Amino acid sequence: MRFVTYSANGETYYGAATDAGMIALSPDFPQWPTMRDVIAAGGLPDLETAAQRKEVTHSDFTYEIPVPNPEKILCVGVNFPDRNAEYKDGSAAPKHMSLFPRFPRSFTGAGRPLIRPPENHTLDYEGEVAIVIGKGGRRIAAENAYDHIAALTLCNEGTIRDWVRHAKFNVTQGKNWDNSGSIGPWLVPFTDAAQLDDAQIETRVNGEVRQSDSLNRMMFPIREEIAYISTFTTLVPGDIIITGTPTGAGARFDPPKYLAPGDVIEVEVNGIGTLRNTVEDET
Template identity: 40%
Template sequence: MKLIRYGEPGREEPGIILDDGRRLDTGGQFNDYDEGFFALGGLEALQAWVEDGCPDAEEIPPDARLGPPVDRPSKIVCVGKNYLEHAKEFGEGIPTEPVLFMKASTCWSGPFDDVINPQGATKLDYEVELAVVIGKTATNVAEEHSLDHVAGYSVFCDYSERAWQKELGGQWTKGKSHDTFGPMGPWLVPASAVKDPQGLRLWCKVNNELRQNGWTGDMMFGVRHLISYISRFMTLLPGDVIATGTPSGVGMGMKPPRYLAPGDCVELGIEGIGEMRQRIVAAS
């Protein structure tokens, strides 16, 4: 099964996609896929309900909008320069430990929603990333137990305004947090269905041109290490998201740079996880 949320932005209902492709509403059983759901064993209860035949479930309309597969998290923790070739194209040296920054949770967006090119933006960029959704509270977690704290995996695009990120001074957050800069989806794949989070191909196309093509195994700091490392500095709550970094091929790294503009179409995905697509639109 895969977890989805559907409906209008901010009013999504929880659902699932079964192995046979049926899309069923789970709102009669669970309020939402949020901190409480994961903290109170919701995944296990959902699996038991599925194994019981999904009693009283209604099908989701085929044209329903898909939202992000988990409710807006308490925090989105991102890892910068976690692939060697991307660190080189980014500049500013090769990190010797994970580079952490935050995206405001108000950037949260659906997998097929439009991405707004903000007013005054000149350097909008894309980054395909493996997203890790935390399933239970993690504080000072030992690396060998890290994956026990994972609820599942999804596809994430870390959109950035590079001028705001690198040229205005201060921290990266201001270039990472505009509304719509954090689409995730199209669904959450439970951790039990992902044999090895370091064995996944991830890719990104812009206007059908392949820009990024990498493997999660190329991370300098893998998922196990990242969860343990981050949990030293902050408590990770159920439903929190870790965006684990991006391979090379971003617009900033091209010579000359090739940034996004209104009308562009960004497609991205991770094999075995899912695919997303966003259209870039001008701010109204």
């Protein structure tokens, strides 16, 4: 089952995605106003049961970010061995993971354009798997970490590259331009470790494969990400962890291959789906 947040006819709904369209489920669960509330209540199985009894309600719709207004979106940087080597600074694999925050407003939904701002045109792509926390906790042991995941989704962690270089250690300003990245198109419930351990990720720009790798090659596996992050902050239901991108982002080509209006970017992971977006200039 694929669960979504979407808009139609001027209203926002959550529900289930089918090949024929959307099944609105939020009217049936007024106790859970948003998908974040569904996740906090452990309600995804209830949505699945309800969806099996209903027909498609919307064939004309717009995807929104699957979990609206999460308390935290934390991103793991430089998390594949080849990605670390791209920096050409002679450094060995880091002892601890790199982390930075992103704000919900910096993401848009599937099928919608990433926005290139007029101040700088170094808009880049980063295909990643994102996990959604279902059971909160603090100091979560790595061996128990998967018990805290409610669902999986995809992310294009779009970045304004020149702006990540504005300060010595800080990348936040290059990572948070409005609508510069995307999350979606839907949530896939997490039920089996193989969904992550055997996952392959591929990012394409205009059909050209730019990134391709296996999640099992991460320097900091997702279990460790949850354990490390929950050491210093309490994870709560609906929090999103964006787990790291493989080598092959546009900035690493010579010359760089930054995104331009009209480009089509696809992030695909087996068992989750494909996140597709275009690019437009801000107007």
